[in-house]
Amino acid sequence: MKKKSSILDAYKEKRDFQVTPEPPPGPVGPRRGPPRFMVHKHDARRLHYDLRLEMDDALASWAIPKGPSYDPKVRRLAIQTEDHPLAYGEFEGRIPEGEYGAGDSLIWDRGVYETVPPGQGSFMRKKGHVEFVLWGEKLKGRWHLVRTRAPGKTDKAQWILFKAKDEHASEIFDVVVERPESVKSGKRVTRGPIPAHVGAAPGDPVKMLIAVWPPLVPAGRPVKEAPPDFLLEAYGDGPRALAGVSRGRVALQSEKGRDLAAVNPVAVSALARLAVIEAAVDGELSLDGTRFVAHDLLWLDGADLRDRPLEERRELLAGILPPRDRRVSLAPQPADGSERALAAARRQGLTRLMAKRRQSRYASGPSRDWRPVETPKGSGPSRPLRRKKPH
Numbered sequence: 001m002k003k004k005s006s007i008l009d010a011y012k013e014k015r016d017f018q019v020t021p022e023p024p025p026g027p028v029g030p031r032r033g034p035p036r037f038m039v040h041k042h043d044a045r046r047l048h049y050d051l052r053l054e055m056d057d058a059l060a061s062w063a064i065p066k067g068p069s070y071d072p073k074v075r076r077l078a079i080q081t082e083d084h085p086l087a088y089g090e091f092e093g094r095i096p097e098g099e100y101g102a103g104d105s106l107i108w109d110r111g112v113y114e115t116v117p118p119g120q121g122s123f124m125r126k127k128g129h130v131e132f133v134l135w136g137e138k139l140k141g142r143w144h145l146v147r148t149r150a151p152g153k154t155d156k157a158q159w160i161l162f163k164a165k166d167e168h169a170s171e172i173f174d175v176v177v178e179r180p181e182s183v184k185s186g187k188r189v190t191r192g193p194i195p196a197h198v199g200a201a202p203g204d205p206v207k208m209l210i211a212v213w214p215p216l217v218p219a220g221r222p223v224k225e226a227p228p229d230f231l232l233e234a235y236g237d238g239p240r241a242l243a244g245v246s247r248g249r250v251a252l253q254s255e256k257g258r259d260l261a262a263v264n265p266v267a268v269s270a271l272a273r274l275a276v277i278e279a280a281v282d283g284e285l286s287l288d289g290t291r292f293v294a295h296d297l298l299w300l301d302g303a304d305l306r307d308r309p310l311e312e313r314r315e316l317l318a319g320i321l322p323p324r325d326r327r328v329s330l331a332p333q334p335a336d337g338s339e340r341a342l343a344a345a346r347r348q349g350l351t352r353l354m355a356k357r358r359q360s361r362y363a364s365g366p367s368r369d370w371r372p373v374e375t376p377k378g379s380g381p382s383r384p385l386r387r388k389k390p391h
């Protein structure tokens with residue numbers, strides 16, 4: 001019996017589900033309520049925004065290079081792409097190198113939509129004019145998608161997306177610039193595909209570490225609590241360790257350049273699993289040497305991150321750590337210095353807090369943008385966090 005062709009065949013053919021974390025097409029359950037929509041912000045070869053409208057048991061999709069605009073006078077090119085499975089609505093993550101659409105993809109907006117009049121999505125798409133109302137977190141009100149060029153032998157169908165005139169329309173609100181974040185995770189930083197020259201020659205992780213490792217700078221004085229433009233980060237009592245990873249080879253050094261790799265094989269094997277070609281990570285080892293707690297990211301796949309704001313480096317760092325591997329983890333950033341937040345840090349073997357300026361560039365040691373935090377003493381059952389110079 002010939003296999004029934006599906007509107008998701010094009011989606012399946014482009015992807016290897018052994019490699020990409022994107023969902024394979026699955027069974028479609030009964031759907032209730034108004035159809036959903038979402039917009040992915042996709043940092044692929046070119047950054048673009050993928051608008052997806054649920055119809056015909058799949059997600060009809062358009063790639064919009066400049067993203068939507070609330071200004072009714074602005075027409076945005078929208079290239080129709082292959083239908084995606086419904087489960088794609090939950091997908092946020094990195095599509096690996098060499099896969100179709102390699103790069104980060106965020107859920108930039110989501111909600112429900114309805115055509116005007118309701119229930120006409122499938123028919124309107126065929127006709128080439130979809131008029132619809134969005135109830136998203138960022139996108140609201142009435143919009144139009146109009147087909148301007150039918151698909152050719154090699155080109156996809158071209159459409160334009162524009163805002164209808166209603167109470168949500170605005171000539172001044174630039175939603176793409178003012179709301180860059182994911183509505184799922186809050187993540188703001190995205191990373192495109194890795195340039196082809198990165199890691200082309202087998203790299204020496206030790207040389208890479210030395211290139212980005214500046215000398216220590218003096219520490220600041222302790223503060224009672226973190227000022228508003230600072231964030232808190234928990235530290236332990238283990239030795240500071242700098243990790244260089246290049247094509248799966250790992251260098252691990254103390255801040256004075258002593259080799260720590262040979263005596264910490266467990267941490268080294270965990271670091272080899274980072275989702276990178278090249279990276280330099282500033283972190284610390286647990287006292288028993290079986291865990292590596294990551295604090296900062298200096299270098300990533302051909303890019304020097306030391307002048308980027310701390311918040312951005314930290315987001316990128318979170319994105320390269322292997323999930324659910326206790327051997328390598330991200331240092332917790334408690335929301336405040338309360339006893340409850342500190343107790344959670346202590347359960348991970350972390351004993352002190354630093355306040356770091358959110359926008360600070362990378363400094364190898366405590367900088368003027370870093371402060372140890374005085375923490376409550378003797379409150380609660382566990383010992384209080386001690387003040388100590390970091391590293």
Ligand code: MN
Nearest residue numbers: 042050063101
């Ligand atoms: Mn895309």
